[in-house]
Amino acid sequence: MDSKLRKIAILVSLAVILLVSAVVVCGNRFSDGGGSRSVRNTPLPQGQEEEGTPPQEEARKTGQIGDDLSAFLKDPAFFDQEYNPVLEAAKDAASRLSLIVTSVERDLRIQIVNIDGEPVRNENFTVELEGMGEYTDPDRDGVIYIGGLAAGDYYVELKPVDGYKVPNNPTKVQVKDKVAYVAIEDISLLIRTEADIDAEAEDTGGTDAREDADRTEVRTLQNVSGHSRVGIDVSKWNGDIDWDRVRDAGVEFAIVRAGYRGSVTGSLVEDPRFAENMKGAAAGGVPVGVYFFTQAVNEVEAVEEASAVIRLVREYDLEYPVFIDTEGAGGSGRADGLDPETRTLVCEAFCRTVENAGYTAGIYASRNWFNNNLYMDRLDRYFIWLAEYRSAPLYQGYYQMWQHTSNGRIDGIEGNVDMNVYYGQ
Secondary structure (H helix, E strand, O other), rough: OOHHHHHHHHHHHHHHHHHHHHHHHHHHHHHHHOOOOOEEEOOOOOOOOOOOOOHHHHHHHOOOOOOOOOOHHHHHHHHHHOOOHHHHHHHHHHHEEEEEEEOOOOOOOEEEEOOOEEEEOOOEEEEEOOEEEEEOEEEEOOEEEEEOOOEEEEEEEEEEOOEEOOOOEEEEEEEEEOOOOOOOOOOHHHHOOHHHHHHHHHHOOOOHHHHHHHHHOOOOOOOOOOOOEEEEEHHHOOOOOOOOHHHHOOOOEEEEEEEEEOOOOOOOEEEHHHHHHHHHHOOOOOOEEEEEEEEOOOHHHHHHHHHHHHHHHOOOOOOOEEEEOOOOOOOOOOHHHHHOOOOOOHHHHHHHHHHHHOOOEEEEEEEHHHHHHHOOOOOOEEEEEEEEEOOOOOOOOOOEEEEEEEOHHHHOOOOOOEEEEEOOO
């Protein structure tokens, strides 16, 4: 056999050996790790144990044959390579930015997010709006708002930022001419927790009903008949709640605060007890609705607030409405000076957005607020929740629920609690 033929024979032999070896290895892996395991047909003599560890078990322990896909992380030399494609790909992904751009009415909200869809904060972002110039993110919250735009198509480009990879191409978006009362997608990016804000300055609920109260208010659950029911409304201010004891005390429903808009900055904030109260009420068999304390100054912000509530309640069952809580914020709130027309538009926008999402919408306010700060002839189609602290309300308009005290006491809650009567249909 000449040298050429010898080489060919050797190569063929090696190929056969490798093929057989691969078949054997694969057979061992499938027989060990599949749904049916290999079984020894001939038992060992009594008292004699099988010596050694099966090869597949040893492989599993040592991470051989590709069992541990993250094994490279345990190899110090892996990170010493001059060019590491895995690490480079991870770095590239971590630094890549995207834009989420939405429009409610003649405006743009541009959110700069990372690969996980989370807003990137504490950076000096700048975007260029084709034909309009550049806009920055002064509060560095990862959101750039541009108002006063004409309806039409626009192109948004994120300018280069040190340490990040920005989109290669501009993002096209259509600016709407009129408010579309539809929940905003990705509103969750704008919802803050109280860890992100100054809650003492931002969470300043009103006291309009308290100022109008007299000494006849009933501070216990009312005696009702027919389809009427008695309930409470709660927020973070009520602390830990024992929902079983609350139910056993006679409470038939609860309206839970979902959140509020900050009185100073206008941030959308989830009530820190919201999820806890919703889950606790459900576990205790107490039906719920929700409310949101508004500080919206226009229809666009009202749609934002409604969108935030819709996002927060999507995993819960509601048997009662979604309310906009429209009150003053101590005189210095960002929405305290609104005229009745604007405030009415805010309530309409909130309620229409809620209804378009498939929920029942309602409005909460005191008697004086309904009489002096809203045009109720445009709002009485919604579920009206009246706050008036006296034995019998003086309000002359139509309402379906009455908050008769903020100084109630109920087993299962420490301190005062708001109490209500629902007049069923």
